[in-house]
Amino acid sequence: MISMDKIRLAHGSGGEMTARLIEExxxxxxxxxxxxxxxxxxxxxxxxxTAFTTDAFVISPIFFPGGDIGKLAFCGTVNDLAAAxxxxxxxxxxxxxxxxxxxxxxxxxxxxxxAISKETGIPVVCGDTKVVDKGSADKVFISTSGIxxxxxxxxxxxxxxxxxxxxxxxGSIGDHGYCIMALREGIDIKSSVISDCRPLNxxxxxxxxxxxxxxxxxxATRGGLGMVVNEWAQQSGRGILVFDSLIPIKKEVKGGxxxxxxxxxxxxxxxxxxxxxxxxxxxxxxxxxxxHPAGEDAAVIGEVVGGKAVVRVETEWGTKRILPAPRxxxxxxxC
Amino acid sequence: MRADNPMxxxxxxxxxxxxxxxxxxxxxxxNEKLWQIAKRPVKLMEVCGTHTMAIGKSxxxxxxxxxxxxxxxxxxxxxxxxxxxxxxxxxLARNPNILLATYGDMIRVPGTEGSxxxxxxxxxxxxxxxxxxxxxxxxxxxxxKEVVFLGVGFETTAPATAQAITIAAQEGLANFSxxxxxxxxxxxxxxxxxxxxxxxxxFILPGHVSxxxxxxxxxxxxxxxxxxxxxxxxxxxxIMAALVRLVKDINAGTxxxxxxxxxxxxxxxxxxxxxxLADTFEPCDAEWRGIxxxxxxxxxxxxxxxxxxxxxxxxxxxQPVKLFPGCRCGDILKGTxxxxxxxxxxxxCTPDNPVGPCMVSSEGTCAAYYLYxxxxxxxx
Numbered sequence: 001m002i003s004m005d006k007i008r009l010a011h012g013s014g015g016e017m018t019a020r021l022i023e024e025x026x027x028x029x030x031x032x033x034x035x036x037x038x039x040x041x042x043x044x045x046x047x048x049x050t051a052f053t054t055d056a057f058v059i060s061p062i063f064f065p066g067g068d069i070g071k072l073a074f075c076g077t078v079n080d081l082a083a084a085x086x087x088x089x090x091x092x093x094x095x096x097x098x099x100x101x102x103x104x105x106x107x108x109x110x111x112x113x114x115a116i117s118k119e120t121g122i123p124v125v126c127g128d129t130k131v132v133d134k135g136s137a138d139k140v141f142i143s144t145s146g147i148x149x150x151x152x153x154x155x156x157x158x159x160x161x162x163x164x165x166x167x168x169x170x171g172s173i174g175d176h177g178y179c180i181m182a183l184r185e186g187i188d189i190k191s192s193v194i195s196d197c198r199p200l201n202x203x204x205x206x207x208x209x210x211x212x213x214x215x216x217x218x219x220a221t222r223g224g225l226g227m228v229v230n231e232w233a234q235q236s237g238r239g240i241l242v243f244d245s246l247i248p249i250k251k252e253v254k255g256g257x258x259x260x261x262x263x264x265x266x267x268x269x270x271x272x273x274x275x276x277x278x279x280x281x282x283x284x285x286x287x288x289x290x291x292h293p294a295g296e297d298a299a300v301i302g303e304v305v306g307g308k309a310v311v312r313v314e315t316e317w318g319t320k321r322i323l324p325a326p327r328x329x330x331x332x333x334x335c
Numbered sequence: 336m337r338a339d340n341p342m343x344x345x346x347x348x349x350x351x352x353x354x355x356x357x358x359x360x361x362x363x364x365x366n367e368k369l370w371q372i373a374k375r376p377v378k379l380m381e382v383c384g385t386h387t388m389a390i391g392k393s394x395x396x397x398x399x400x401x402x403x404x405x406x407x408x409x410x411x412x413x414x415x416x417x418x419x420x421x422x423x424x425x426x427l428a429r430n431p432n433i434l435l436a437t438y439g440d441m442i443r444v445p446g447t448e449g450s451x452x453x454x455x456x457x458x459x460x461x462x463x464x465x466x467x468x469x470x471x472x473x474x475x476x477x478x479x480k481e482v483v484f485l486g487v488g489f490e491t492t493a494p495a496t497a498q499a500i501t502i503a504a505q506e507g508l509a510n511f512s513x514x515x516x517x518x519x520x521x522x523x524x525x526x527x528x529x530x531x532x533x534x535x536x537x538f539i540l541p542g543h544v545s546x547x548x549x550x551x552x553x554x555x556x557x558x559x560x561x562x563x564x565x566x567x568x569x570x571x572x573x574i575m576a577a578l579v580r581l582v583k584d585i586n587a588g589t590x591x592x593x594x595x596x597x598x599x600x601x602x603x604x605x606x607x608x609x610x611x612l613a614d615t616f617e618p619c620d621a622e623w624r625g626i627x628x629x630x631x632x633x634x635x636x637x638x639x640x641x642x643x644x645x646x647x648x649x650x651x652x653x654q655p656v657k658l659f660p661g662c663r664c665g666d667i668l669k670g671t672x673x674x675x676x677x678x679x680x681x682x683x684c685t686p687d688n689p690v691g692p693c694m695v696s697s698e699g700t701c702a703a704y705y706l707y708x709x710x711x712x713x714x715x
Contacts, residue, residue: 185465260465261697317362317571319394324706327686 007101012131022129025103026095029110030117030124041125043090046149051086053077054145062109062139064183066176066195069142070109072270074116074124075199077146079219082201083273085156085208086148088120094128096141109140120199153211158276160215161236166282167302168275170203170295171196172248173225177267178256185260193252196271203294204273210288213281220272223326226265226311228274229302230325233309242302242323245316266326276304340370340400358572365575366398372582373400378534379581380670382524383541384411384698385569391707393571403578407703409523409623409668410541412488413440413696416516417622419653421446424514425454426651427483433649434460434477436470437485438492444692447656467492467499467513474503474511483645486513490547493517493634494608497615500636500643512645515636518621520544521552522632528560532671537581538564539574542596547612549604550594557590568596615640624692625658625665664691667700674704681705 010017027034055076062069073093081088093113097106117124175196182193200219207214216236218228225247233240249264257264271294277285282300289295305312311323381387387407390396396405409415425448428435435451442451442463455461460480464470470484486496496513503511520541527533540553545566556564563584567577577595584591594600612634621633636644645651658664662684663677674680674693684690686702693701 313394315392315394315571317359317393317395319398319571321392321394321397322707327706 005103007097007099007103007106007131009099009131009133012097012129018129021103025107026110026127026129029107029114030127031114041090041092043125043147045089045147048152049150051081051084051148051150052145053080053084054143055080056141056143058138058141059180060138061180061183062105064195065179065193067197067270068109068112069140070111070113071116072195072197073142073144074113075197075270076221077144078120078122078199078201079221079270079273081146081148082199082204083156083217083219084148084150085154085204085214085217086150087205088122088146088148088201090123090125091117091144091146092126093124094130094143096130096132096137096143098137098139099131099134101139106140109142116199120201122199122201151208154208155212156214156217158216158218158232158235160212161232161238161276161304162215162278163238163304163306164279165215165276165304166279166300167229167240167242167304168277168282168286168289169220169225169248169299169301170200170273170275170289171271171297172250172253173220173269173272174249174253174257174264174267176270177224178253178262178264180268181260181262182256187256187259193250193256196269198271198294200271200273200294203289203292206288206292207275207285210277210281210285213278214275214285215278216276218274220269220274222268224264224266224268225272225274225301226263226323226326229311229323232276233311236304237309239305239307239309240302240311241305242311242313244313246299246301248297248299265323340367340398358570362572362575365572365579368579369403369575369582370400372579372586373402374586376402376404377536377582377585378404378406378670379537379539379578380406380408380527380533380535381539381574382408382410382520382527383539383544384414384696384700385543386539386541386567386574387411387700387703388698389569389571390574391703393574394707395571395574399578403582406535406670406673407667407700408527408538408670409626410489410520411693411696411698411700412492412516412518413444414664414668414692414699415518415523415623415626416441416444416487416692417624418446418656418658419622420516422448422656423646423651423653424483424485425449425451427514427645427649428454428459428461430481430649431460432481434462434473434480434482435485436462436464436473436482438465438487439463440696440698441485441487443689443695445689445695467495468502471499471503471508471511474508475506477510481510481512481648483649484511484513486515486517489518489520489541489544490612491543493616494547494605494611497611500615500640501611503643504640512643512648513636514645515634516621517616517634518623519618519632519634520548521555522629523623523626524553524556526626526629527669528556528562530669530671533669535562535670536585537562539577539581540564540566540592542566542568542573542599545594545596545600545604547605547608549600550592550602551604553592557592561590563590564592566592566594566596566600568599623668625663625668659690662691664693667693674701677701
């Protein structure tokens with residue numbers, strides 16, 4: 001057993017305390033016996049294009065309704081791979097830990113990462129820990145990388161977007177961003193709003209049989225739905241029209257955002273994908289998504305209309321306006 | 336200029352669902368009415384920044400008859416903050432003994448010496464709060480530091496500052512003070528009415544401010560200047576209702592102050608808040624960015640609260656500053672030019688790199704134009 005209940009600088013020394021920390025906190029949680037530990041993990045990749053991604057997670061607070069920074073780091077990386085149409089094969093995780101952090105909390109984070117790894121069958125095959133002086137980091141920062149294989153015939157780059165394509169969102173938007181913001185602002189959220197943090201590789205995988213009928217896929221994290229559609233307009237060089245009233249937003253999120261002066265359309269999501277789908281495949285795509293728990297509230301929210309490469313929104317009042325890309329700092333450190 | 340009502344269509348919109356329980360239909364009917372009665376060109380000013388953003392975001396301009404021109408007034412508290420005041424709170428923020436608490440929008444406003452955001456990055460203790468009471472909480476909990484709250488805003492936020500000060504006085508909190516930049520709206524309206532270049536035909540009056548002050552302080556607009564005003568809420572049908580009312584008044588030649596926000600605004604306003612304001616503040620002259628000093632448009636602490644006045648406590652003095660060359664914030668705030676007519680707009684001045692507060696604030700006229708300007712030409 002580790003004698004101390006708080007992280008000390010010595011836990012990052014590379015010596016025995018580091019070894020014990022890794023063994024007792026990480027190996028057990030992530031399902032490794034440590035016997036094969038080496039400087040690099042060696043992976044057998046199936047045939048196909050390889051997707052490789054990396055991300056850093058610096059969220060505050062590190063525990064929130066619906067998840068914690070460990071689950072978030074895992075899901076975020078899996079979802080980045082999924083958005084490329086890749087089947088995730090393995091992940092790495094690097095922890096930067098502030099001196100003084102409760103080891104019990106760290107265990108909880110590692111275990112939550114391990115639980116989702118077990119659930120999805122995607123292993124965390126390598127990692128690192130560093131301990132920094134108190135005040136040099138905010139409790140725990142996690143950096144993850146992921147590798148996946150893209151099946152033949154899958155290409156979800158926004159350059160594939162065509163006029164007439166249908167824009168679909170996999171569920172209600174803004175839940176994660178609002179949940180975190182409400183926590184930070186001390187708003188009581190006894191309501192149903194919890195973070196939507198979840199892996200979406202299975203959901204995206206369901207659409208693989210639709211082949212090139214799926215034009216583009218993106219997870220709507222920082223910058224939210226508003227950022228994704230604006231990037232797509234720019235990258236495809238086509239105009240996109242979004243219908244405000246079709247966007248699924250929970251009533252509590254809408255009301256809470258109004259109170260905080262925020263727009264759910266720009267709020268971060270950690271379990272929502274946006275799809276651009278060829279019109280003849282859209283009904284099938286919607287049915288497939290709705291048949292999965294992660295996509296039961298999926299909805300058509302807009303279409304690619306051509307013209308100038310801007311996003312326009314038809315408001316719930318029947319008027320039209322530009323939907324600009326988010327600017328400046330919207331919500332600090334929410335994913 | 337468009338000749339047809341863009342809302343007059345047989346094509347059912349996919350978004351006319353029941354979400355608004357028929358409010359969207361009400362909005363449409365009001366708009367049809369406006370198209371029927373809009374006879375001559377009129378220039379209507381919304382004086383509230385929240386209205387400016389609501390108009391931009393709801394896309395109202397895209398469906399108005401071409402005779403109706405909506406212009407934005409000085410109603411954003413951030414936008415009217417004078418450069419010299421920004422420099423003062425920058426000096427306060429540089430003091431290592433001070434924790435500066437501020438509403439979020441003030442963080443990015445550039446003065447002549449940078450912005451609070453830059454100071455924060457350099458290590459200054461600057462906290463974003465949603466209310467004056469949150470700042471008070473800092474003063475209670477942070478030991479050995481002076482907490483200074485930036486009191487910006489109109490009659491809407493001033494009562495909260497008054498309440499915070501009253502509580503601080505009762506508790507004898509010695510480490511709390513306010514840099515008081517609160518301003519009142521009616522005085523600014525008078526300046527606009529006296530400005531011949533503005534030529535405003537009617538005002539959409541601020542809903543939130545009116546909840547506090549009621550209807551009476553606006554009566555001079557109709558009685559002395561023969562101009563109509565309509566107090567409006569912030570939902571698109573409420574704004575549309577105010578437009579219809581203003582155009583009807585203008586057509587009939589019967590200037591009035593109407594209250595189109597009756598479910599929130601009582602004719603007498605909020606008398607409790609008014610008393611709180613009167614007990615805490617007294618009118619003083621205030622400097623408005625780009626407009627200059629408007630007599631009696633500021634709120635100074637009464638003598639008994641002088642100990643909570645950051646200007647006196649820290650002996651800070653305003654220095655005259657030179658505006659950034661070419662910046663036309665003042666003309667924009669008075670409605671004499673549109674943001675796109677400013678030589679800096681979308682060139683030197685953008686939301687990512689703002690020169691003036693009108694581009695920084697989430698309620699700023701320039702920010703609204705920058706974000707939504709293309710909305711007027713959606714089918715182009």
